[in-house]
Amino acid sequence: MNRNYFTDFLRLFFPSYCYGCRGPMIRFEDMLCSSCLRQMPWNFLGNQDENQSRLVLGPPFAHTFSLLDFQKGGVAQRLLHELKYNHHPEIGQRLGRMLGMRMVRKGFRGKFDLILPVPLHVSRYHSRGFNQSAVIAEGISEMLGASVDATIAIRKTPTGTQTKKDKHSRWHNVKDAFTIVYPDRVLDKQILLVDDVITTGATIAAFGDRVFRHGPTSVSVASIADVSR
Numbered sequence: 001m002n003r004n005y006f007t008d009f010l011r012l013f014f015p016s017y018c019y020g021c022r023g024p025m026i027r028f029e030d031m032l033c034s035s036c037l038r039q040m041p042w043n044f045l046g047n048q049d050e051n052q053s054r055l056v057l058g059p060p061f062a063h064t065f066s067l068l069d070f071q072k073g074g075v076a077q078r079l080l081h082e083l084k085y086n087h088h089p090e091i092g093q094r095l096g097r098m099l100g101m102r103m104v105r106k107g108f109r110g111k112f113d114l115i116l117p118v119p120l121h122v123s124r125y126h127s128r129g130f131n132q133s134a135v136i137a138e139g140i141s142e143m144l145g146a147s148v149d150a151t152i153a154i155r156k157t158p159t160g161t162q163t164k165k166d167k168h169s170r171w172h173n174v175k176d177a178f179t180i181v182y183p184d185r186v187l188d189k190q191i192l193l194v195d196d197v198i199t200t201g202a203t204i205a206a207f208g209d210r211v212f213r214h215g216p217t218s219v220s221v222a223s224i225a226d227v228s229r
Contacts (some may be wrong), residue, residue, distance in 0.1 A: 007086040016029075016103055017077070018031070018032055018035075018036055019031050019032060019079055019082045019088065019091055020032050020033065020036030020039075020051050020075045020078055020079060021033065021035065021036050021075075021078070023035075023150070025047065027220065029149075030094075031062050031090070031091060031094055031139060032134075036075050036155040037183070039075055040068060040076075041068050041069040041071055041074060041075070041076060042054070042067070042068065042069075042077055043066045043067060043068055043069045043225075043226055049163055049166055059208050059209050059212040059219065060218055061208060061219055061221050062218040062219065063220040063221070064220065064221045064222075064223075065099060065102075065103055065108075065109075065220070065221070065222040065223070066198065066222070066223045066225065066226035067095060067098060067099040067102070067223070067225065068224060068225045068226070069223050069225070069226060070197060070199075070225040070226060071161045071229040076105055076197075076224070076225040077196045079091055079095065079130065079224075080132075080196055080197055080224065080225060083095075083132050083135075083196070084128065084132050084196070085119040085131065086128075087128075089130050089132070089135040092135035092136040092137065092139065092196070092224075093136070093138055093139040094139075095136060095137020096135070096137065096138060096140045096141075096142075096194075096224070097139040097140070097142055097143055098135050098139075099102075099136075099139070099140055099143075099222060100139060100140040100141070100142060100143025100144050100225065101143050103140070103144060103222075104143050104144065108144065109143070110144075111190060112145075112146040112190050112191065112192040112220070113145060113189040113191070114146060114147060114148075114152075114185070114186065114189050114190075114191050114192070115137045115140060115141055115144070115146050115147065115148045115149070115191075115192045115194060115195075116137075116148075116149060116150075116153060116186075116191060116193050116194065116207075116211065117131055117133035117134040117136070117137040117148065117150055117194045117195075118133045118154055118155075118193065118194065118195045118203060118204065118207050119131070119132075119133075119150070119153050119154050119178065119207075120160040121154040121156075121157065122154075122155075123158055124158065128139060128185075130142065131140070131152065133194050133195050133196050134148065134150045134194075134195045135194060136196060136224055137150075137194040140192070140194060141188070144192075151181065151182070152180060152181060152182045152185050152186065153178055153179065153180050153181060153207070153210070153211070154178070154179050155177055155178055155180055156177065156178065156179050157176070157177050168193065170199075170200050170202035170203070173202070174202055174203050174204045174206040175209070176206075176208050177206060178206060178210045179210070179211070179225075180210050180211060180214055180217075183213075183214035183215075184214075186211055186214045186215070186216045187214060187215045187216065188215060188216070189216050189217060190216070190217050190218050191211055191216045191218065191219045192219075192220050192221070192222055193207060193208055193211065193219060193221050194221075194222050194223070195207075195221070195223045196223065196224055196225070197223055197224060197225040197226070197227065198221070198223045198226045198227065199227040200227075203206045203214070204221055204223070206219065
């Protein structure tokens, strides 16, 4: 039987669905249907001045990259929910590759020595089974050619939900949450930090602050979605 006919036959009984809208997908669509791709709220770059106005509690990030604008009830929120809570790490890898490709097109291939995903506390890691920021970082790495190191830093304290906290409360909740275990690995390196979503920026600012203390050449930030723009 022709492979395409066999695939179509299987989909009659085991239909593939779109992670964005949960509707059925047709042949050649993968993870996202054409309709959701057209509706994606694309984002991309923030310049250094904008970074400092948005992430006022953090260090001077060289660049920020974000694939999507986060809108409540929108495609970005649905994708991140599938990634984090319905155990679909392949979504993170796919979105990471999409972001990485946009970075390549803007000339950022070869601009980073190391990619560091924001660590999860060990209790959260065991309950989820994976670090969503790490799988996103792997996708970005495929496009940029920079290596990912998820062992350099740890999240030493669980911080719980940040949803109902304001920016300053979030900062105080996470400012001492991270430890750099191997500081020599970031010395004189161009570092890219990766998180799944940036809300007020407190978590990425706290993580970046710890990294900055150990002498990197520069630190930039990448995320799949950004609430705070």
